Structures are given as structure tokens and as C-alpha cells.
Amino acid sequence: MEFLARAVDLGYGYVKYSKGHLSASGDLPCDAFPSTAPQSYGHNDVDGGVMRGLDVVPVEIDGQTYHVGPQSLVAAPGLFSRMLDDSYFTSPQYLALFRGALHYMGLPGRQVDSMVVGLPVKQYRDPAVIAHVQRQFSGTHVLPRRSMSLPERHVGITSVRVVPQTVGALVAQSQAVGAADRVQHETNLTIDVGYGTLQWMLSQGTTAVPARCGCTMGGVSVLLQTMISSVDPSLTADPHMLDRFDKGLMDPAFVVKVDGKCIDMAPFRSRMRAVLGEHVATMMRSVGRTSDVDNIFLCGGGAPRYLSLIQEAFPNRAVHAAAPAVSRFANLRGFQVLSELRCRLVPA
Numbered sequence: 566m567e568f569l570a571r572a573v574d575l576g577y578g579y580v581k582y583s584k585g586h587l588s589a590s591g592d593l594p595c596d597a598f599p600s601t602a603p604q605s606y607g608h609n610d611v612d613g614g615v616m617r618g619l620d621v622v623p624v625e626i627d628g629q630t631y632h633v634g635p636q637s638l639v640a641a642p643g644l645f646s647r648m649l650d651d652s653y654f655t656s657p658q659y660l661a662l663f664r665g666a667l668h669y670m671g672l673p674g675r676q677v678d679s680m681v682v683g684l685p686v687k688q689y690r691d692p693a694v695i696a697h698v699q700r701q702f703s704g705t706h707v708l709p710r711r712s713m714s715l716p717e718r719h720v721g722i723t724s725v726r727v728v729p730q731t732v733g734a735l736v737a738q739s740q741a742v743g744a745a746d747r748v749q750h751e752t753n754l755t756i757d758v759g760y761g762t763l764q765w766m767l768s769q770g771t772t773a774v775p776a777r778c779g780c781t782m783g784g785v786s787v788l789l790q791t792m793i794s795s796v797d798p799s800l801t802a803d804p805h806m807l808d809r810f811d812k813g814l815m816d817p818a819f820v821v822k823v824d825g826k827c828i829d830m831a832p833f834r835s836r837m838r839a840v841l842g843e844h845v846a847t848m849m850r851s852v853g854r855t856s857d858v859d860n861i862f863l864c865g866g867g868a869p870r871y872l873s874l875i876q877e878a879f880p881n882r883a884v885h886a887a888a889p890a891v892s893r894f895a896n897l898r899g900f901q902v903l904s905e906l907r908c909r910l911v912p913a
């Protein structure tokens with residue numbers, strides 16, 4: 566029997582989603598769009614022309630329309646801020662982003678048998694948040710339509726499993742370095758650096774040790790905010806400006822301009838360590854002793870920023886960092902493995 570298994574990693578910065586099953590060679594068709602879902606104020610009619618040129622879809626939740634998709638930041642009003650707090654996970658925007666992912670994954674049928682999603686370590690400790698996400702994502706969803714003249718499409722999700730995001734990273738990264746069997750019997754530290762958070766999970770095999778897991782808001786955005794505040798403190802919550810600095814940090818050829826002036830990114834790069842070092846120190850206090858840590862896995866879109874600091878914190882250990890181009894998809898890949906396992910598409 567043919568099953569359909571999918572996964573979505575809804576981060577503070579980007580929504581990552583699978584578009585198919587893992588291939589025999591381990592490739593996963595997947596993509597991402599920003600986790601911004603600006604509300605539309607009076608120009609809901611995508612069909613009417615206002616938003617036609619942008620790659621966004623309108624998602625309606627409780628009578629309100631949200632623009633979701635690769636160009637949602639462009640569609641956002643001038644004064645707009647990203648959600649970087651606990652309310653994100655129970656917000657209508659969170660559900661709108663999930664439905665946007667269902668649209669962009671181009672589902673071949675009307676039923677998804679297995680969907681795996683994740684929550685940060687912190688929110689995963691709250692059963693009410695897990696139950697809320699599971700309730701919201703299960704059952705039938707009306708998919709967004711680019712044009713009101715297109716017929717309404719529904720998709721049913723039979724089973725939703727919520728896992729800690731770092732479990733996805735552990736599954737994917739341990740497979741990637743050929744250590745999947747070994748990690749079952751060893752002590753593993755999995756570190757996920759995203760847009761909003763730095764998360765870590767110490768686990769015996771795949772079983773987390775709660776007292777040695779944690780999360781700080783030490784993701785890429787804290788760096789971007791620090792940089793921008795030294796240029797113009799009034800811009801630290803401006804997602805458009807944060808996006809510019811993020812691009813500038815990733816790509817030395819990208820010219821960052823503020824108020825028409827080009828910003829030299831070089832001094833920021835050298836000052837980054839101090840900001841990130843505080844978050845590493847918090848993680849090291851939570852992990853406690855390091856002598857029993859056998860494997861270290863590092864992933865998430867912000868992983869390259871922390872690599873040298875983590876290496877210094879664990880001098881005699883190899884840090885298994887995901888390749889920069891795929892690092893942000895590590896959680897998703899692990900979720901997809903788990904999603905397909907549930908459907909018995911791959912041997913358990």
C-alpha cells in the first residue's frame with residue numbers, strides 16, 4: 566500500500582518542509598520560506614492584482630487573511646515585527662504557516678498519512694503546547710488558493726506526531742556521519758542553532774536527559790540585533806533590516822545599506838564571538854560535566870557561527886557539523902525519517 570509521509574520544521578525564522586519521500590540515495594526534496602505571516606489589511610484579494618506579482622498565498626484563519634510564502638517579507642507592511650516569543654506556537658500565524666507549507670509541498674493526494682513536526686526543547690516541556698499543536702495540525706485543512714476562481718482544495722492529515730526539534734537533528738546528523746548505531750549506546754550532545762534559538766539536548770542514546778537540555782535566545786537574530794543596534798537602535802526589531810544584515814553575514818559580497826549608507830560588516834564579524842560566547846557558557850553550565858559526552862552534533866542554519874566556539878569548548882572531540890548548505894534542513898530530514906518510519910516505508 567502506498568503511504569504519504571511528510572514533515573514540517575516550523576522555526577522562528579524559516580518554515581522548512583518536505584516535498585517528497587527520502588530517495589534510496591538519501592536525498593530529500595525540501596524547501597523553505599520565511600516564518601512571517603503578515604496580515605493583510607484590506608488587500609486580501611490576491612486575485613485582484615495587488616499581490617499577484619509576489620510569491621505568497623493567502624491563508625485564512627478565523628476570518629483573517631495572512632500572506633505566507635517565499636516573498637512574505639516583501640508583502641509585509643513597513644512596520645512589522647517577527648514573533649520571537651512563546652506565543653508564536655499557539656498563534657494563528659503558526660497555523661497559517663503550517664497551511665502555507667501544505668500548499669507549497671505540492672501534495673499529490675488529499676490525505677497525508679503521517680506528519681511529523683517539532684517544538685523547541687522549552688515548549689516541548691509543556692504538554693498543553695504539544696496538545697495544542699497536535700490538535701491544530703490534525704484533521705482536515707482548507708488549502709490556500711492563489712486565485713478565488715480556483716476550486717477549494719482540502720487535505721486531511723491522519724496522524725500528527727510532535728517531537729523535540731533536536732531529536733530530528735540527532736537522527737539526521739548521526740545518519741549523515743554513519744554513527745546511527747553507535748549513538749544508541751553513547752551519550753550525545755545535539756546542538757541546533759536557528760534564527761531565534763540556541764537549543765541543546767544531551768541524550769543517552771536518543772533518550773533526552775531533561776536536566777541537561779535547554780535553550781537560550783542565542784540564535785542568529787541576537788547577533789543581527791546586536792549589530793543593528795550599534796548602527797541605529799530603532800531598527801533592531803525591523804525584519805526587513807534584520808534580513809539585510811543576515812544576508813550580509815552569510816554572503817560577504819552582499820552590500821548592506823542603512824539610510825542609503827553602505828555598512829562595513831567586517832568589524833561585526835570580529836565582535837560576534839563575545840555575544841555568542843555568553844550563550845555557549847549558558848549551554849555548558851546546563852550540560853554540566855563534559856567528560857561523558859561522546860558525540861557532538863551541530864546543525865541549524867546558524868551553526869557555522871558557533872562552530873569554532875563549540876570546538877574550543879570540547880577540545881578532544883570531533884564536532885559533527887552539518888554542511889552549511891544543508892544545515893538548516895537537518896531537523897526536517899530527521900522528522901521525515903521518523904515520519905516515513907511510522908508508515909513503514911523504511912525498515913524500523
Ligand SMILES: Nc1ncnc2c1ncn2[C@@H]1O[C@H](COP(=O)(O)OP(=O)(O)OP(=O)(O)O)[C@@H](O)[C@H]1O
Nearest residue numbers: 576577578579759760761762784785865866867893
Ligand atoms: N539559504 C538560506 N536562506 C536563508 N537563511 C539561511 C540560508 N542558509 C543559511 N541560512 C541561515 O539560517 C538561519 C535560519 O536558521 P534556521 O532555519 O535553522 O532557523 P529556525 O529553525 O527558523 O529558527 P529556530 O530554530 O530558532 O526556531 C538564517 O537566519 C540564516 O542565517
Ligand SMILES: [Mg+2]
Nearest residue numbers: 576577759865
Ligand atoms: Mg530551528
